Amino acid sequence: MKKITKQTYLDWYKDMLFWRKFEDKLASVYIQQKVRGFLHLYNGQEAILAGALHAMDLSKDKMITAYRNHVQPIGMGEDPKKVMAELYGKATGTSKGMGGSMHIFSKEFGFYGGHGIVGGQIPLGAGIAFGDKYKGSDGVTLTCFGDGAARQGSLHEAFNMAMLWKLPVIFIVENNGYAMGTSVERTANHQDIWKLGLGYEMPCGPVDAMNPIKVAEAVDEAIQRARRGDGPTFLEMKTYRYRGHSMSDAQHYRTKDEVEEYRKIDPITQVLDIIKEKNYATEDEIDAINKEVKRMVKECEKFAEESPYPETQQLYDMVYEQEDYPFIS
């Protein structure tokens, strides 16, 4: 794993702050009805992405996740302007406006989406890893899903096949405590989701996912194991989401005090504290980063607002590869 240096902390601070502000901007724009459909925000879970990206080799590693997927492609290198345009439904978006919030994809940067059906992407991740192993590349696939998805049958089927064939895949469950409105305590008789791997004799364990250093170390160990050819790992990221499941979530299932408690261990605050403590940057430099982040978010919003909507003809264009089947007139 690359060493964690002063620059790493500054990069983490800037990236996580940008992702946080990006999501906040989307929330405010959603209320103005410029973004329609559904909006699932990543506030509070940034450390998972920051740590995982530090351990990954972005030239060959891939990621697939569920619908809380705005910032993952940005972290992997995609242009955030195009991501915001996609959310606005414009033709300059990553999926040309066809997918929207829940379906951001990026072929150029190895991000396989963006999936709406809960737990549907878990066997997909195993399949992508199978492709890597078959072609002899030593890339790995990070397959992310939520604590609700851990209850789907597709998880067990994917785990079984991944262990059987020693696929280079890392299963990551982002346990933010709630499957939409149902807390983890009420979906199973145990709260340690990582133990689901024990039945498959898969290396598994919990990770403090409010701390990007711990995440980077755990993901790095898993990546090394997968690259060696020793098969999958299952990591439970114990995290928390500050906002609701989506924008239409009234959050009756948790108290405001609980959210306040978790805000004390906000990953961005943790990284900022380390930066200040070790004097990695002066107050002015931190201010400059804040301003730069604000500017970047504004630029994304402007690009998205000014982009055109897709043409109606585009509705028919991408159903099949061949574009002129008679029944799609």
Added chain:
Amino acid sequence: QKNKRTNMMSTSISICTRRLHLHKRYLSSLTLKKHNEYYETPQNAKGAFESAPAEPNIDALLPKTNMNLVSSINQTLARILETDSSAIIFGQDISFGGVFRCTINLQNRYGKDRVFNTPLNENGIVGMAVGYASTGSLAIAEIQFADYVFPAFDQIKNEASMFRYRSGNQWNCGKMIVRMPYGAVGHGGHYHSQSPEAFFTHIPGIIVMIPRGPVQAKGMLLSASTSNDPVIFFEPKALYRSKLDDVPDEDYFIPIGKAEIMKEGKDVTVVGWGRQLQVLEKACELAWKNHGISCELIDLRTLAPWDVDTVEASVRKTGKLLVSHESPVTGGVGGEIACAIQERCFLSLEAPIARVCGLDIPFPLAKEKEYLPDEWKNLEAIKKLVEYSK
């Protein structure tokens, strides 16, 4: 020119119709034999659902309360829990009322052991419903959106629909209702807007019902709860809060397998179900106001098995048929209706049967208006039918 043609053919038509009528009775007795083994509803020689209860006279049932679809379903579920002590309701997030609040307050009133949340596994939810129903108890499973039913599709197709048939009528899982919200809602995108009814109408052995409003929902849900065949109950989510109606306070049962003629007419037969009827009502009104075309609007209510007799009688009267639904046109239920009608009364048809349906693409995010079969597309089709038959 039309009169000359009909005069010449009138004698031969009467011979044909007589032959067809005999043929039809032969056909229906053939299908009755098969149906007996799939469905429990007893058959007799006259017609498949002759023994279904009579249509309730909704207007005469007083007193009534004005409410929307959510309240109607909520109160009907409460009534079912009250009258059937074996009834349970389960699904994701339903204890606080569910995403649309259809199950609100039910857990408070009837207890956690009868109304409870499940984890996120559709296959498990429906599978457990099949098992519970096979003990003779009423299981009401909720799938959060119809788009998510597909992990459970295997349980419905390979377990629920064949339970009675494969056990030689020893066991059945008839006391099962799978409820799910379906249909476009304005901003749903790929996975919150689908109408998968066509996948289910292709399964012999289950009943597929879609109410068009609060009054029908109560009657159909009560019928489903007393039926001994498994029911898939689609609820139009776009109408949950917006459709208001005066619902009778007392119990009433809408017969399974019978369509309802919402509005009588003599020029064009228009068939639809669920939310699409709202669109079709507008189209029929425009056709009458602007072009003097009188449409007979039929709500199928039950899609499987569907009431072919009512639609056929209407087409024999009007000679023109339009079917409209939100799901894509290829392979949709409209095709089944069109083919069955042309089989039965080909010579009554004065124009090719029209289908105004969704496009053959995945349900789009941004261009929903272009995709949906709105009242203008339907109006054009109605006008074309009348033009053709002149």
